Amino acid sequence: MGPVGADLGPARFQLLADQVAFEIADHLAAARRGGGRVAGDLQSELVFTSAVAADSKQAEAAKALLDYLKTPEATAVLKAKGMTPG
Secondary structure, three states, X not given: OOOOOOOOXXXXXXXXXXXXXXXXXXXXXXXHHHHOOOOOOOOOOOOOOOXXXXXXXXXXXXXXXXXXXXXXXXXXXXXHOOOOOO
């Protein structure tokens, strides 16, 4: 048996890693809502970056999604979930 995720392609593994990161962020946000901030030694910033791949078959759709994530509506949702858009 190889390393976890070895049987997945790189793109699928990245999607799963991103999903786990969002789940962690959601749990931390819930902890904050329940009683304030998470203890300092447990609190950390996780920075997500984004880009459209040069050979993307749906470059316009990808750019539209990235543009949407910068809108006031999307940033309000991210803030409501305890994230810091930027």
